Amino acid sequence: MTTDQETSMSVTETGATIWLTGLPSAGKTTIAYELAGRLRGEGHRVEVLDGDEIREFLSAGLGFSREDRHTNVARIGFVAELLAANGVKVLVPVIAPFADSREAVRERHAAESTTYLEVHVATPVEVCSVRDVKGLYAKQAAGEISGLTGVDDPYEAPDSPDLRIESHQQTVQESAAALHALLTERGLA
Numbered sequence: 270m271t272t273d274q275e276t277s278m279s280v281t282e283t284g285a286t287i288w289l290t291g292l293p294s295a296g297k298t299t300i301a302y303e304l305a306g307r308l309r310g311e312g313h314r315v316e317v318l319d320g321d322e323i324r325e326f327l328s329a330g331l332g333f334s335r336e337d338r339h340t341n342v343a344r345i346g347f348v349a350e351l352l353a354a355n356g357v358k359v360l361v362p363v364i365a366p367f368a369d370s371r372e373a374v375r376e377r378h379a380a381e382s383t384t385y386l387e388v389h390v391a392t393p394v395e396v397c398s399v400r401d402v403k404g405l406y407a408k409q410a411a412g413e414i415s416g417l418t419g420v421d422d423p424y425e426a427p428d429s430p431d432l433r434i435e436s437h438q439q440t441v442q443e444s445a446a447a448l449h450a451l452l453t454e455r456g457l458a
Contacts, residue, residue: 288371291364295397297364298320299441300436303444308458313458323344327348333416342365366418366419432447
């Protein structure tokens with residue numbers, strides 16, 4: 270074994286799953302990518318498991334029924350835990366509207382002794398509908414779609430997340446900094 274190999278093997282990165290839950294257009298993905306850039310700049314291994322990309326590739330074919338949403342969250346949780354257990358900071362900006370689905374992911378992480386943090390991006394639906402990044406609120410209002418989380422489909426906000434971010438009252442950079450501070454406090458950054 271060479272000295273370089275010994276050095277790289279002796280330095281271990283502590284992985285963690287950081288799940289950002291909140292309504293559509295709350296700012297979850299924007300905050301996740303802002304934080305990912307900062308963490309990478311500090312030398313951390315980071316992956317962002319974007320909900321839209323997951324639905325296109327890992328969960329293709331799933332709908333938006335409660336059962337399908339639970340399956341989607343379970344799949345994402347599995348991948349996140351696997352990456353986190355291998356030293357990656359995994360940022361998961363995924364709505365995950367049901368508390369029991371998020372709890373199942375937390376329990377899976379606990380069973381594997383992998384760090385899991387839940388962050389609630391607590392942006393009011395009125396603000397999200399103005400942002401309407403994907404045009405979902407407009408489509409729902411026009412009757413083109415139904416089952417929009419937080420409007421005509423339930424969203425169960427976390428009772429006691431590790432961090433609550435009110436993205437409508439601060440900049441993206443301030444939101445990412447608050448999350449970075451939590452990671453630092455927990456010995457993860």
